[in-house]
Amino acid sequence: MITKGNFLLMEPSEFKVWLDKQNITRKIDKLQVHHTASPNYSTRQMVNGIAKQDVWKCLEGMRSYHLSQGWSGTGQNITVLEDGRIAISLDRDLNKTPAGIKGANTGALCIEIIGNFDQGGDTMSTAQKHSVIHLYACLALKLNIPIDTSHIVYHAWYTSSGAWLGDYERGESSKTCPGTNFFGDGNTRAGAERGFIPAIKTELKRIKEGDVDPMTSEEKKQMEELKATVESQAKWIAAQKAKENMKCPKWAVPAYEFYNPYIADNKGSYDFWRQLVINYRKEVGIKVQPQ
Ligand SMILES: [Zn+2]
Structure with missing residues (x-):
């Protein structure tokens, strides 16, 4: 204008x-x-x-x-x-x-x-x-x-x-x-x-009908792609959130049992459980082969 x-x-x-x-x-x-x-x-x-x-x-x-x-x-x-x-x-x-x-x-x-x-x-x-x-x-x-x-x-x-x-x-x-x-x-x-x-x-x-500026078919396609991207990102974010508050996974059970007297509950992030396993291995002397 x-x-x-x-x-x-x-x-x-x-x-x-x-x-x-x-x-x-x-x-x-x-x-x-x-x-x-x-x-x-x-x-x-x-x-x-x-x-x-x-x-x-x-x-x-x-x-x-x-x-x-x-x-x-x-x-x-x-x-x-x-x-x-x-x-x-x-x-x-x-x-x-x-x-x-x-x-x-x-x-x-x-x-x-x-x-x-x-x-x-x-x-x-x-x-x-x-x-x-x-x-x-x-x-x-x-x-x-x-x-x-x-x-x-x-x-x-x-x-x-x-x-x-x-x-x-x-x-x-x-x-x-x-x-x-x-x-x-x-x-x-x-x-x-x-x-x-x-x-x-x-x-x-x-x-x-609110169709003031109709989308071209190319724009519609782009919109569909954008929607798909947003949906998959939302799923990913939900998965990350779930990981932040996960129950003790199977592979961390021995570590959890070892440290149980020092942990208030059995929930934590993926990183928390991983770190706990490393600490546990150090504590009890388990060495793993580098992959
Ligand atoms: Zn005239």
Whole structure:
């Protein structure tokens, strides 16, 4: 987690822990879904799936543009980068109403997904997809928002004045945002109900089951090995403990009987019995052949 300039940047795996600590004081019952259109995978200068452009330059660039439009800060509360990393706008924290959909921002949280997901645009990376789904599931859980198309809403389902259309209507919708090919299902309500919404529901179920960070098969194998090691060590320790308080073993009986008047009980450690035998042999003159 890094704070720099006007943003807090984190890995998707850090988001839930961070979110759980946030004190949300305003009523939020809608999660907006946007793509940035620009910046996108091209302006991020993607080479083999890795952006060459500096991440802070990208984030601050958006903020500067929003300020130039006369806005009070970065428009969105949250940005999801092309590699899945999540940026929180420090000048538009979760308790501030966003500038996401003109006329429809009260009670909403604005999430911008970096990329242009219109037909012929960018293909969302797997990492970004996972992060986006995880993020909406975490927010729905934290804010107690139902996972449906009345509460998780695409920008395209509003007119340019912020009136609710309830679906993408060409010519009436203010924008195609989050893209006519968003999640491979497009920007319609039916499209959202086909892929995006069920994916968030599945993710929420996974989170609730406590499987926040599932182990890979390699990690599971390592865990099994570790368990086996711990178990065998526990056995060894138990055996050592047993040795510390053992009854006189057979091979020490003559020594024990010899020293019996001087010993309070017939229990002792392995080392004690061994030493007793040596003392006894010295005392009575028994020499043993070195092995
Ligand atoms: Zn939008």
